[in-house]
Amino acid sequence: MRILITGGAGFIGSHLCDRLLSDGHEVICLDNFFTGSKNNxxxxxxxxxxxxxxxxxxxxxxxxxxxxxxxxxxxSPVHYQYNPVKTTKTSVMGTINMLGLAKRVNARVMLASTSEVYGDPKVHPQTEAYWGHVNPIGSRSCYDEGKRVAETLMMDYHRQNKVDVKIIRIFNTYGPRMALNDGRVVSNFIVQALKNKPITIYGDGQQTRSFQYVTDLVEGSVKMMNINNFVGPVNLGNPDEFTIKELAEMVVDLTGSASSIKYLPLPQDDPVQRQPDISLAGKKLKWTPVIKLKDGLEKTIDYFEMLLKNSNIKDYV
Ligand SMILES: NC(=O)c1ccc[n+]([C@@H]2O[C@H](COP(=O)([O-])OP(=O)(O)OC[C@H]3O[C@@H](n4cnc5c(N)ncnc54)[C@H](O)[C@@H]3O)[C@@H](O)[C@H]2O)c1
Structure with a gap:
């Protein structure tokens, strides 16, 4: 097949390029290089x-x-809040353009949506049936609401124009090729630990997160894309829950760092807990994540070590 990957030079998109090329497909990687990198x-x-x-x-x-x-x-919040109007345009106009293209050439199109559509959830763990608890006017809304509208557009093009659509809701994903300045917790902690700088925890560190290794997500995405008669949305994430403090301790341990832990105030709208219910993905796609946090962190640490050695960028985090 000839496959278009929008955002193909980004963290996840570049792993998708690897996978689809190794499966023998033709890949068109499309990117504006806002957060993506040619190095990927x-x-x-x-x-x-x-x-x-x-x-x-x-x-x-x-x-x-x-x-x-x-x-x-x-x-990542630092990137999507840099130009929030552009972020909403990317989600809304970008998705309209991809749906228009899919309609015109009769292609199947899959949206990378997000667990952020659940906002600060009142239901744990989150199933696809949960409609979410999102602040429509906060600093995260450009991303959260942008993706919610993108999902709406997917479903309306499907119902109205019979476009062959798929929606995945991705939970927190990490791995090699995350940007050094990504600003999210895994890369922050790793870079801080590798530089022996204090590890910054927002809040008391008791908030929990689940972390999915990128190759697990790629596997779930490819399975979802190639199954018939299932539009989704489907959650793709790793349900193993860790407190942020546990993550910090694991990173310090795996890097052998001398870093201490520094506690800072919690930012606005930061969810207390986020954990996927992946039973639908298990049932429909026969998919479950297989990479343990420790193993994924080791690979990611190796990547950041290599990046820091080769980089002149000294003070991102
Ligand atoms: N990483 C996660 O944990 C996570 C979680 C939920 C959802 N997602 C979704 O997965 C997708 C990829 O995320 P990622 O972590 O790889 O982020 P990323 O920032 O590394 O990748 C996004 C890519 O899209 C490109 N891009 C951005 N705006 C564009 C535009 N207007 N036109 C063309 N290209 C544009 C960027 O340059 C970059 O290469 C995103 O849609 C994101 O919302 C990611």
């Missing part, structure tokens, strides 16, 4: 099944393709 995909340059297009998805594009993995959107 240079190893494919020269492969005749790989094409790279610099393009901003808020503008339409016409391509002959069979499937679209629609992943373009900044995912």
């Amino acid at each position: 995909i240079t190893h494919h340059i020269g492969n005749s099944r790989f094409e790279l297009i610099r393009h901003d998805i808020i503008q339409p594009i016409l391509l002959e393709i069979d499937q679209i993995y629609h992943f373009a959107c900044p995912a």
